[in-house]
Amino acid sequence: MKGIRAGLCVLLAFSVLAHGVVEVWSESILEIGAALLLLSWVAVSLGRRDLAIHWNPLLGPLVGFAAIGLAQLAFHATASSYLTRVELLKLAACLIVFFLSAQTFRERVDLTRLAWFLIFLCFAVSLLGIIQYFTSPDKIYWFRELEAGGAPFGTYVNRNHFAGFLELTLPIGLALLIFRGVRRDLFAMTGLLVIIPLGALILSGSRGGIVSFAFQVSVLVLLARRRKGPEGPRVASLGIVALAAVALIVWIGAGRALERFSTLRPGEVPSARRLSMVRGTLHIFLDHPLKGTGLGTFETVYPRYETAYDGKVVNHAHNDYAEALAETGLLGGLCGAAFLFILFRQARRNFEADQGHFSRALHAGAITATGGLLLHSFVDFNLHIPSNVLLFLLQSYLVTSTPLPSEAPATQRRERHRAHRPTEAVA
Numbered sequence: 001m002k003g004i005r006a007g008l009c010v011l012l013a014f015s016v017l018a019h020g021v022v023e024v025w026s027e028s029i030l031e032i033g034a035a036l037l038l039l040s041w042v043a044v045s046l047g048r049r050d051l052a053i054h055w056n057p058l059l060g061p062l063v064g065f066a067a068i069g070l071a072q073l074a075f076h077a078t079a080s081s082y083l084t085r086v087e088l089l090k091l092a093a094c095l096i097v098f099f100l101s102a103q104t105f106r107e108r109v110d111l112t113r114l115a116w117f118l119i120f121l122c123f124a125v126s127l128l129g130i131i132q133y134f135t136s137p138d139k140i141y142w143f144r145e146l147e148a149g150g151a152p153f154g155t156y157v158n159r160n161h162f163a164g165f166l167e168l169t170l171p172i173g174l175a176l177l178i179f180r181g182v183r184r185d186l187f188a189m190t191g192l193l194v195i196i197p198l199g200a201l202i203l204s205g206s207r208g209g210i211v212s213f214a215f216q217v218s219v220l221v222l223l224a225r226r227r228k229g230p231e232g233p234r235v236a237s238l239g240i241v242a243l244a245a246v247a248l249i250v251w252i253g254a255g256r257a258l259e260r261f262s263t264l265r266p267g268e269v270p271s272a273r274r275l276s277m278v279r280g281t282l283h284i285f286l287d288h289p290l291k292g293t294g295l296g297t298f299e300t301v302y303p304r305y306e307t308a309y310d311g312k313v314v315n316h317a318h319n320d321y322a323e324a325l326a327e328t329g330l331l332g333g334l335c336g337a338a339f340l341f342i343l344f345r346q347a348r349r350n351f352e353a354d355q356g357h358f359s360r361a362l363h364a365g366a367i368t369a370t371g372g373l374l375l376h377s378f379v380d381f382n383l384h385i386p387s388n389v390l391l392f393l394l395q396s397y398l399v400t401s402t403p404l405p406s407e408a409p410a411t412q413r414r415e416r417h418r419a420h421r422p423t424e425a426v427a
Helices: 002-017 024-046 059-074 081-104 108-135 159-178 184-204 207-225 236-262 271-287 298-305 320-352 357-376 386-400 410-419
Strands: none
Touching (some): 002 024, 002 081, 002 386, 024 081, 059 081, 059 320, 108 159, 108 184, 108 357, 159 207, 159 357, 184 207, 207 357, 271 298, 271 320, 298 320, 320 357, 320 386, 357 386
């Protein structure tokens, strides 16, 4: 399974580095890569006598969502069969990655490597974004210009989607610092790997991203307050990281960052336009309440419901919830509600379970990551960017993954337990 785990990490890194997989060539590579990984897993599993398929509770709603799309195709209940097929292929690739993650990332050593992979990926893409911001802010990789316009940052065409990427990866490092999930000798290095992405988030100027990250910090603080005791969370770590991040922003240029945050760049969508999109999207849902218009058909259907025409093509509603209802109706809404119910139920159970520091930090980071992106989805469409969907599903799996026991040997745990017991009187 080591090769499959490595393949999943490569596929995740590719999806982020390939502008979030928003072009045909990168979508094709993602779908082919996911299919090859699934075939590899089947080949490896068939040769093992101890084969066990681990069913994650979130797979039910996800498969139900895909079934709705298949039914729309089968019964010709979609406004565009072609667009629905394209969307189903992307959804299938995401489902494969989610399923394989649940089969292969189960042991402590594998989850540890996955956590560090996400931390280093977050750091590397953030550092690239900062360097590009000061050297070539309108190009990706210093040579690729955006012919259709946009507001690029890092490897993403849209700075809001870069912020969504950080929302899904940055909390892991923060949680490891706060919940003692990293050794003392790695504390300084982990802090550095977290500070750089914080600076990149501010420089990106994504208002939705910064608000969502503030919400994530609040979630981490609330989770930390639930864990008290002599080996409780290091809440002060959050303050140290925040101060260091502020110092970094001041050093690299706070004025330019605030200017970018407060002004609307050409090609960006103003708040009034976003509200107009949401109203039109909800009208689509009201006209197709049960089954929707078909997966991936929003761009085709929306022009008939547009209330504020500006001559630009609207490919997404800037509200993932409204768009899901418009495309899949109440059936899709029920699948989405079931997904969120299971996610939050398992989040509470797993975080409160008896487990080691690393395991609790992993669950806290995943809870924070999914919560932040779900909030951001009210004003953007990160859940229609394949790279961010993959990371969201990966974090959702980590939320629902089985808690791991303490890292300390059993003898050390018994000694620590005795040390904190009240001293008994000797007769």
